[in-house]
Amino acid sequence: MGSGGKSLWAANATFIVALGFFLAPAQAADLRAPFRAPLVQPPPPVVQQREATRLRVEPSDDGVFASPEEGFPLVRWTNSPTLVVLPDDSAFDVAEALITPDRRALADALDGWVGRAGDVERRKQRKAIAAAYVRRGFQPLWRDGERWRVEAEAVMRRIGEADEDGLDLRAYPSPPLDHASVAKEFELSEAVVAYAAQAAGARIDPQRLSRLIGARPPLPEANAILSAVGAAGARAGDVLQDFNPPHAGYRALRTKLAELRASRMADDDLRFAEARIAAARDDRSPPGGRRHSALPLNRSTGHVEAEIIANMERWRWLPRDLGNTRIEVNIPDFELSVVRDGAVAHRARVIVGKEKTPTPVFSDRMRFIIVNPYWNVPPSILNKEMLPKYGGNLAAIEQSGFQVTYRHGQAFVRQRPGERNALGRIKFMFPNNFSVYLHDTPSRGLFAAARRAFSHGCVRVDQPFRLAEVVLGPGSGWPEERVRRLIGGSERYINLAEPLPIHIEYFTARVDESGRLQLRDDLYGYSARVRAALGLDG
Template sequence: MRLRRLAESVSAAVLGLALGVATALAQGPGNEAATLGLPLPEAPALRILAGDVGPPQLDIPAPPELVLDLRPAGSAPELAAPLEAAEIVTGAISVTPRPADQEFELDVPLPEMPPVDPALAAKPAPKTQPQLARPAEPLIAPPALPEVVVALPPGLELSGRIAERAEEALSVPRLAQRERADILAAYAANENHPFWIDGKGWSAAGRLLAAQLGRAGQDGLRPADYALPAFEASDKDRLAEADVRLSALAVLYARDARGGRIDPRRLSKLLTPELDLPSATEVLSELAGAGDPGAVLAAYNPPHEGYRRLKAKLADLRADKEEIPAVRMPAGPPLRLGMRDERVPLVRARLGLGASEEPIFDRSTAIALAEFQKQAGLRADGVLGSQTLAALGSPPAAGLENDIVAQMERWRWLPADLGASHVVVNVPEFKMRMLRDGKLLHESRVIVGKPGSATPIFSHKMEYVVVNPSWYVPPSILKKEFLPGLAADPDYAAKRGYVVTRRGKSISVRQPPGERNALGWIKFMFPNDHAVYLHDTPNRRLFASNRRAFSHGCVRVENPFALADLVLGPEWTSERLKRLIGSGERTIRLPQPLPIHLVYDTLVVDGAGRISTFDDLYGVHRLVRNALEQRS
């Protein structure tokens, strides 16, 4: 019984070891791994030493021995007799000690295993023994791998070349260093991948962009300023340069279309428009993300109807410019109606008139000459003077083309958005107009500055109206007129109704409200650096003149209360404003700021395509035209 209890105490350990080696023992020592073809290691023999009490033995035959010593401490170090192998039978393990009278059996039932999935029956059982090293060469050699050819996309192929050649490609005249740096930064942000090149040349977007650059002449720009380089698709360096150059030319075009070709402030201190020149970053961001970058680039040109009419007239002139041949006109004295001169046949031929029996400067010649002068931007008096003679000697329509281009350039000085409601004062025309949603609401004659005190050209916003205004003499008039007058006569200002205020070394002169006030009864304020504004005037007879350049720079309005009725809204009608006259100075703010544009249009095309020209009052048109011709 003691042996049975001892056997039962180790049954759990025996069971664990038996199950671990059962599979290997069942296959036998000669079996090999199904997948690797390698012999499995031989399982160790298990010997259980139970002490000196009739030593039971459990032998599992295997070459190396694994001895589990269960004897009490101090027992004999060796067995009295060798152990015999245990016999594995189905459903039990039989342990048979050598002495027959101490024989017993240890029955250990086999564990129940789940049924095997037929789909997995052919697969080898998972390995339970330690991972064995694979042989140096497998039994079945793997198939040869096919050769792999990797073609780099154009972006990766050209990125290195773009980084190397970008500086050279950006050497575009008139492109400032800041724009060049922004273009380099745009490419760096794009990992120097091309924007406009694919594997064969221009991409679809690149072709649209290049086509718009080729149409630059239609907008009065100079196509030679945006000439693209030629390249071969196989020349990767030239491809990389072409991509960067196209970006640079697109930036230059966008800035030129917004008025960047010439700086108006360098032409005259009276020209102070705020140009909206886009940055290179802005241009490339809009173009790179556009479905049609060519259309986006074209949109940098002025969107105004007046500009589009000039563009259409320019196209008509260029289409018909070879119909009348150029004629060399000899110099001579001015020709007027009724005069006889040998140049008359040449003048008639140049104007497209038929031959006359006598070389007399008749009425038909004078009328045709006046029309030519009008279209050429000259004074349409029908007299053949030196300027008209020079214009007649120019290639047909070339002078008018240049005038149209110069006028188109001045449209670029205006904001792209003039305002839903806005006021426009065309200085050479001596006219003021208020428009709302493109429709004319009000038109009035105006008086502008004399050539010596010209009305400046700029855009601003009207903010408030002053009824019964005081007039503070501006510094220019104070210096030229009042200070010399006060030096000669201390009562010079008082005799004219002015109030002189001295503060230390400074002097201010104010004219109080009243009928004689230089500003009349009302003024329209849009505070600016030139200290000019729109206002009434007590001297209304000057509006009858055709050439109304009489002021010191401000704009005098013929019917100011009609304008006030429109800009102040329904709450302040002209009748209500007139009731305020003589009751003290009153400031009324507009419901919202109203854009006002002081422009210099010497050439205007109407809806029917007819050209109207106005005198170049301050010489601004000539300055712009000459600057553009020198640029070309």
């Protein structure tokens, strides 16, 4: 080495920096390759590409381990003389990174640990964890020699309580709290990453359950998980738990799950009393109407427990920030709520899609309102319903109040604004890939039904002009009466001052304002599919 430079040699050790090929990122999910969005800002790279010093090193008996991530060469032994490129001293001092026995032992064991993964998906996850250690220069996360750090003890306790959040970490047990080792370091890191990934929603790809479920929760990277949790000190367990949904609805179900399990300790087949769980009644049913029936009261605690966990899982599909002011439509409840500052500011009955034409489940932003809307008849309704009804006669359809136009030889049908328009007098627009929206209806008598699944997928709203006033917001200058004065004539547009988050949800178990667990019919069968995917049935 040149004079003045730092020595890169440690006693009786030879090593190189191998600039490896780039390996695939981790896949923490069991059912899909996730799109990963880091939840924390990753640290700067350990190794940066700068002007380099060339160095020849001698062989040793071990094999080369390639870097799992771009830009982060991994220090390893090699079995042949190699010419390598090292960054300058200001970027990274390799000798400093491997000077401790702990770091050297960790680097030496990393390759074999990744190779011992039992399946492809677990191997990918281990590669991502290995990349996190490369970023750290092989510094242990959880150990000081043979002693566990306080972070390790905190996350071990949290992992041991994973089932309180409906998670299943049986395949990733945390190591016992005896003396620490390199192998146990890796076991704990793998369990931490698995916990965070499951908590964020990695176990199920919602779009595999149905193409009408638009949710795709972002999943955290292994490095982001380990960096956040490993630096949290005594709060490491809390930071790990925070990968679960932060929503009040999720936390309420978590509490009910704990209560249910406590009751089952006394009697595994305990039936729920109406005073404890209002599972079969909707107090808001109309006078003379059939009360909204949910799951029978004689369901076993095992079934209700599975249903709670399945609904907790669906909370993981929602954005972490639902919006301080927002619209929520819960399909199994046939109800819309406008939430402002954590309280329900408006509630309305809705009509949702039939079982054969389900309302999609997704989140978006409402942007404008249309008064006196046209109804552009979807091709599916035109071909399957209208043409058979009119004997295939487009002229008859036109005579009944529809407009028929032709483009490139194809007929397009739309209904003029008016009291007979299928969308009623007003619709609420949040442009989306499913082409659904909220709207009025001329068939208002259907709101008296308890099971209100009558639409082709859009959501029909009771008292839509009252909803318009609430959505436009106080101080907007658009009270209900002013919006109503626009009725008649051509389409009129009202833009919202700011886009308003809207979440079309599917919860068959929820906790109401009085703290009671409410269960609802699984209208589209999504809850059964979630239970099956999580292995909760049978």
